[in-house]
Amino acid sequence: MxxxxxxxxxxxxxxxxxxxxxxxxxxxxxxxxxxxxxxxxxxxxxxxxxxxxxxxxxxxxxxxxxxxxxxxxxxxxxxxxxxxxxxxxxxxxxxxxxxxxxxxxxxxxxxxxxxxxxxxxxxxxxxxxxxxxxxxxxxxxxxxxxxxxxxxxxxxxxxxxxxxxxxxxxxxxxxxxNGMLLQSYKQSVLRCIRYITQNLSRELTLGDAAQASHVSATHLAHLLKSETGKTFLEIVTERRIERAKTLLAFTSASAAEIGQSTGFGEPNNFARRFRQIVGSTPLAYRRQFQDVGARTWVE
Structure with a gap:
């Protein structure tokens, strides 16, 4: 795609x-x-x-x-x-x-x-x-x-x-x-996603997310896999990367600050995980957006 x-x-x-x-x-x-x-x-x-x-x-x-x-x-x-x-x-x-x-x-x-x-x-x-x-x-x-x-x-x-x-x-x-909306996602999954999104800077565990979602950890893990096809850890990592990409593209915060605010911790860990998943370093990703923005203004 x-x-x-x-x-x-x-x-x-x-x-x-x-x-x-x-x-x-x-x-x-x-x-x-x-x-x-x-x-x-x-x-x-x-x-x-x-x-x-x-x-x-x-x-x-x-x-x-x-x-x-x-x-x-x-x-x-x-x-x-x-x-x-x-x-x-x-x-x-x-x-x-x-x-x-x-x-x-x-x-x-x-x-x-x-x-x-x-x-x-x-x-x-x-x-x-x-x-x-x-x-x-x-x-x-x-x-x-x-x-x-x-x-x-x-x-x-x-x-x-x-x-x-x-x-x-x-x-x-x-x-x-008539209220005929298709309930695509179970409420427990929605609560879990909200909990993850609102607490990205913290250490996130399946147990804490399950408590916030009002279900057991085992049941939440099953729900996440059946509803999204992904594990709890995969969803957390995905949301952290997406938040980091947004901050890199649209703020002047340093890579170290972004790594901390998105829960990746030390700058080296953030840079390593970001490169593994995105395919470029955080700073290289930011430069791509700056270059695109500069070309847009020139054109």
Whole structure:
């Protein structure tokens, strides 16, 4: 998947270059499936939704789902990080289920995919196909730090979601008013994620997180693995790295200060772990952002 703005990423594929999709799976990014030819089924949230020509399907992060590809099908699969889709919403993906749609209407189709079919007529389907082709062209031909390209891709992406709202908005609002939100993540998992996010500078243990989540440590470990596919330690490390990347990119704090505030401790440990996971040193990562910012201002 192309990383188009460091922590924000976007990727789009079609039937010619999409990876095989043989089994139910989950991923940490949002996904949109635009079908233009062929019929299949979307298995999501314990439900089955039909996919026909002109169907657009939406998938929340970490939600187990499955769309079998058909031999003669034509489709686009769009993968988007939370930072790319909702750059101004400073929340963890696990907290998005509690955000009112009035604050983030982009989430509407994702939240209610389990109970709605987003179907379009032939003329609208042609336009959806055109939007996907424009996004693919920008993604393939422009560098990942191209501001104009990223803005154009987001405009096409929001255009697509806006079309869903225009045709199906009344149904989405009715689902929200009737409380038909899909409970994608168990409350214990949400409490654990909040506890981790709010205490990154401290020493974090599974036992303390379990107490804050109102479950046993054994049960929490099982819930985290079943809901996210990750262990407690993997989630802690991931959140610490993401916080460190944000501080490196957008503050003047020293690497030593950032290492302490994100729970990595000594500067050498922070630098070593950061390089293991990100592939560059903290200072090299910061310089990448400074260089991109300088080029943007010059252009």
């Amino acid at each position: 192309a990383a188009r703005a460091q922590s924000a990423y976007f990727g789009i594929h079609d039937q010619s270059n999409c990876l095989p999709n043989p089994v139910p799976h989950r991923h940490e990014y949002f996904q949109i499936y635009v079908n233009t030819l062929g019929e299949t089924t979307h298995y999501i949230g314990g439900q089955q939704r039909p996919i026909r020509p002109g169907t657009v399907s939406f998938v929340l992060p970490f939600l187990v789902h499955y769309i079998p590809n058909v031999a003669d099908g034509k489709f686009h699969v769009i993968n988007i990080s939370k930072e790319y889709l909702l750059p101004s919403l400073n929340l963890d993906v696990f907290e998005l289920s509690e955000v009112p749609l009035a604050r983030a209407p982009e989430l509407g189709p994702f939240r209610f995919q389990h109970c709605l079919d987003f179907q379009f007529d032939e003329l609208d389907t042609e336009y959806l196909q055109e939007l996907c082709e424009r996004m693919a062209q920008e993604s393939q031909q422009s560098p990942s730090d191209d501001t104009a390209s990223n803005l154009l891709i987001r405009s096409h992406l929001l255009n697509l979601i806006g079309m869903v709202w225009r045709r199906h908005g009344d149904k989405i609002r009715l689902c929200e008013s």
